[in-house]
Every structure is written in structure tokens, then in C-alpha cells.
Amino acid sequence: MAIELSIEEISILNYIKDGKSTKEISEQIGESEYKINKLVNSIVQKLNARNRIHAIYKALKEGIIK
Numbered sequence: 001m002a003i004e005l006s007i008e009e010i011s012i013l014n015y016i017k018d019g020k021s022t023k024e025i026s027e028q029i030g031e032s033e034y035k036i037n038k039l040v041n042s043i044v045q046k047l048n049a050r051n052r053i054h055a056i057y058k059a060l061k062e063g064i065i066k
Contacts (some may be wrong), residue, residue: 003046003062017056020065027043 007013014027022040026033040052047062049055059065 003064005043005059005064007044009039009043009046010065012036013043013056013059016052017038017060017065 008034009018011029015028020028022033022036022049025031026036040055044052044055048053049058056065
């Protein structure tokens, strides 16, 4: 089963992978921290991960991000 993430979610994953906090991502892309948190929660749920770090691990393993 393929995991489908939006382009926006993949972008957020890359920011997280680079060590950016929710606040830093928010400031960098000009979105609210609330929206970033919603996207992170969606990513974690779609990847069936325990948290954002586990989501990064799973996304790397699945080849969603590099």
C-alpha cells in the first residue's frame, strides 16, 4: 500500500528532517504554527508513526524523502 502525502506535507517533512522546529518552519514558509502542527499531525497519522521523529525515519525508509 502506497502512502500518499501532499507536496506540502513532504515539504514539511524535509524541514523537520533538517531539524527545524514548528516555529522555524512557520516563520520560513509564512504559515501559522497551528497549520504546521496540523500538517505534522496528518503526516504522523498517515505514516502510522508515533511522533515526528518516527515519521522521518519511516519516510526515509519508504523513500518518500531523501
